[in-house]
Amino acid sequence: MDVIENIKRQIADNPVILYMKGTPDFPQCGFSGRAVQILDKCGVEYAFVNVFEAPEVRENLKLVSHWPTFPQLFVRGELVGGSDIMMELYESGELQKLLAGATKAGERQD
Amino acid sequence: MSSRVEQIRERLQGALAPLHLEIIDESASHAGHAGAMAGGGHFHATIVSAAFDGKSLVQRHQMVYSALGDMMHNEIHAFSMKALTPSEHPTTGNL
Numbered sequence: 001m002d003v004i005e006n007i008k009r010q011i012a013d014n015p016v017i018l019y020m021k022g023t024p025d026f027p028q029c030g031f032s033g034r035a036v037q038i039l040d041k042c043g044v045e046y047a048f049v050n051v052f053e054a055p056e057v058r059e060n061l062k063l064v065s066h067w068p069t070f071p072q073l074f075v076r077g078e079l080v081g082g083s084d085i086m087m088e089l090y091e092s093g094e095l096q097k098l099l100a101g102a103t104k105a106g107e108r109q110d
Numbered sequence: 111m112s113s114r115v116e117q118i119r120e121r122l123q124g125a126l127a128p129l130h131l132e133i134i135d136e137s138a139s140h141a142g143h144a145g146a147m148a149g150g151g152h153f154h155a156t157i158v159s160a161a162f163d164g165k166s167l168v169q170r171h172q173m174v175y176s177a178l179g180d181m182m183h184n185e186i187h188a189f190s191m192k193a194l195t196p197s198e199h200p201t202t203g204n205l
Binding site (some may be wrong): 031066067068069079080081082083084086088089 | 126167168171172175176182183188189190191
């Protein structure tokens with residue numbers, strides 16, 4: 001399957017998805033680790049892709065997101081940002097609201 | 111003075127005409143980490159620009175990444191930033 005189409009489908013199919021270096025249990029970069037900590041504090045379930053295990057995603061995600069670094073968080077199909085923006089939105093309480101809205105919407109569809 | 115910081119400064123000044131621009135090279139504190147060993151630096155910047163007016167956080171960061179362009183491939187491993195409009199920045203906003 002076309003890599004770009006595959007990435008777009010991943011983003012569309014998962015209400016919350018984190019593209020990261022390593023896994024939530026073993027993040028392999030401080031910035032990805034910070035993203036995981038923030039999502040954990042929000043108590044939300046999320047999908048993740050370890051870009052070290054998916055080199056084609058690592059190479060091509062930037063063509064979809066126009067964002068050159070990892071981690072990258074997508075909520076309901078939209079790029080929220082990297083760990084700086086996640087922290088900023090978490091501190092202002094906006095991230096919690098955004099995530100609560102996204103996971104509720106996911107439940108309704110089920 | 112790191113020439114990479116100067117290069118970053120030039121690109122951001124050209125693209126965003128910032129009223130305030132502070133770039134800190136944090137590479138030393140990440141030495142030994144995989145990304146750092148590949149040669150990419152870690153930087154933190156505070157950028158205050160009127161170009162960010164009316165833009166979301168994602169859009170602002172995308173504007174900065176786009177200004178940095180190909181530096182994001184090799185020279186820069188991580189670029190952490192605060193992208194503020196003049197009215198969001200306490201000192202610049204009062205000028």
